[in-house]
Amino acid sequence: MREAMSLDVTTIRADFPILQRRVHGKPLVYLDNAATTQKPEAVIDRVARYYRAENANVHRGVHVLSVEATEAYDAARERVRRFLNAAEAREVVFVRGATEAINLVAATFGRAHVGAGDEIVISEMEHHSNIVPWQMLCEERDARLRVVPITDAGELRLDEYERLLGARTRIVAVTHVSNALGTINPVESIVRLAHDRGIPVLIDGAQAVAHMPVDVQAMGCDFYVFSGHKVFGPTGIGVLYGRAALLDGMPPYQGGGDMIRSVTFERTLYNDLPYKFEAGTPNIGGAIGLAAAIDYLAAIDPGRVAAYEHDLLVYGTEALADIPGLHLTGTAPNKAGILSFVIDDIHPHDIGTILDREGVAIRAGHHCCQPLMARLHVPATARASLALYNTREEIDALAASLRAARAVFA
Amino acid sequence: MDLQELYQEVILDHNRRPRNFRTLEGARKAEGFNPLCGDRLTVFLKVDDGVVRDVAFQGSGCAISKASASLMTESIKGKTVADVAALFDRFQRMITSKPDSPLDQLGKLAALAGVRQFPVRVKCATLAWHTLRAALDAHEEVVSTE
Numbered sequence: 198m199r200e201a202m203s204l205d206v207t208t209i210r211a212d213f214p215i216l217q218r219r220v221h222g223k224p225l226v227y228l229d230n231a232a233t234t235q236k237p238e239a240v241i242d243r244v245a246r247y248y249r250a251e252n253a254n255v256h257r258g259v260h261v262l263s264v265e266a267t268e269a270y271d272a273a274r275e276r277v278r279r280f281l282n283a284a285e286a287r288e289v290v291f292v293r294g295a296t297e298a299i300n301l302v303a304a305t306f307g308r309a310h311v312g313a314g315d316e317i318v319i320s321e322m323e324h325h326s327n328i329v330p331w332q333m334l335c336e337e338r339d340a341r342l343r344v345v346p347i348t349d350a351g352e353l354r355l356d357e358y359e360r361l362l363g364a365r366t367r368i369v370a371v372t373h374v375s376n377a378l379g380t381i382n383p384v385e386s387i388v389r390l391a392h393d394r395g396i397p398v399l400i401d402g403a404q405a406v407a408h409m410p411v412d413v414q415a416m417g418c419d420f421y422v423f424s425g426h427k428v429f430g431p432t433g434i435g436v437l438y439g440r441a442a443l444l445d446g447m448p449p450y451q452g453g454g455d456m457i458r459s460v461t462f463e464r465t466l467y468n469d470l471p472y473k474f475e476a477g478t479p480n481i482g483g484a485i486g487l488a489a490a491i492d493y494l495a496a497i498d499p500g501r502v503a504a505y506e507h508d509l510l511v512y513g514t515e516a517l518a519d520i521p522g523l524h525l526t527g528t529a530p531n532k533a534g535i536l537s538f539v540i541d542d543i544h545p546h547d548i549g550t551i552l553d554r555e556g557v558a559i560r561a562g563h564h565c566c567q568p569l570m571a572r573l574h575v576p577a578t579a580r581a582s583l584a585l586y587n588t589r590e591e592i593d594a595l596a597a598s599l600r601a602a603r604a605v606f607a
Numbered sequence: 608m609d610l611q612e613l614y615q616e617v618i619l620d621h622n623r624r625p626r627n628f629r630t631l632e633g634a635r636k637a638e639g640f641n642p643l644c645g646d647r648l649t650v651f652l653k654v655d656d657g658v659v660r661d662v663a664f665q666g667s668g669c670a671i672s673k674a675s676a677s678l679m680t681e682s683i684k685g686k687t688v689a690d691v692a693a694l695f696d697r698f699q700r701m702i703t704s705k706p707d708s709p710l711d712q713l714g715k716l717a718a719l720a721g722v723r724q725f726p727v728r729v730k731c732a733t734l735a736w737h738t739l740r741a742a743l744d745a746h747e748e749v750v751s752t753e
Contacts, residue, residue: 542623543670544668544669544670544673545644545669546644546646546668546669546671546728546731547614547669547670547671550610550613550725550727550728551610551614554610561644562643562644562645563644563645567645570645576645576646576647576667576668577644577645605610605614605619606614606619606622606670
């Protein structure tokens, strides 16, 4: 077990060129991984190689470059399928990111299945991207948004969740890991309770995929979404996984090239999955870069990453507990590597500025979770979020700079 | 690029003990909101005969926005509306100017000059002023720095 928890972090850090940077004359301590992760050389190189040597449009050309680009793009889809353990590659739809994936489901599944008086269940800890698309749908369809409350520790109230599931519930959309609290939700139970009532479930995996193994078939979810840039890949690429049976029954999202089988001015026949949902030239370079990022993570092993980050989280939780006046928000027993906190008499924004001067990058603000902040009765929090390249020394640097912040405001 | 330049003693003091931090009955008011960081404040204003007779504020925010609001209330009380507008102009110029450019006719507000070295914090320093302007214009809606 001890062995499983050790990662060769020195080697891993050497894979990420940006970690060599200095900020304000200090070594960069990057603890804003929940916002975006850094990119390993393997991803940067793969994207550059694609544009240097392989760039062409996909699914169109008869020439060599187009054939190669199409193969690489299809291979990226297959890579994502294996990563999520989806049953089929056609269940993997490339989108811009988790936000677009949720919007896609809200727009298309919503159009097909949500009507007046129907209900959509989300939770109090959702990111705005898993609130607003459903709110827009509810407004359009005169449907109702039901919100599962959380405990003070930041855990989903499963009893309340079960109570909210009813005959009018059309879909459940809940995050796998809270970006603001770190809570890992019991997604298997969430899915089971909904499926017992025939309700499909979307899981927002944006904060999960870089930090733990994910198996969508074992989880049983109907949709799973994530962003490439939060899993060491490029920005502008993300994934919607959907069970083929559901995707097949949904109308298209956007119209355009690639999503059609045939077009006349009278009628258009839509393409098969997944192309039905990929109108226009896709982010080919992004998909290829994402596949490289997944290769990189898979070689290290998400299970070992989870164990390593948990170890670091425990260390960080203890280090922060020693700082007078500091209060953690989000203390669920089952947590990913996110340390969200407030310090008496110092606004998170000021903490962020002072830490930045020490080279320590954290996020300060509402983390796109304004309803959650309201629930916790804080206007904002400071958040340090971990990834596989972070170290105990960096946690020490965080703690030292927080003491420096307290000294400024003493 | 020194932290002490940003968090000067005057600013820390006004953050700890904000002046005119209260509501004003029967005053004009406007609400300001910085969606980036969640800072939110209300400015209350009594104007009579073109002169700011009283001003106060309420709300929550970072040290920069709170101190800026507090210093603002102190520096505009008793001034004519035209003088307040001119002061806001000078303040805005100062806060977006290059480091080392001169700070004239700003009085205590010069304590916030350090903010110009921290571009992401400029909105914190100007939130109170934008809200003040809304109160002067007697706009009722929430103003936003975005």
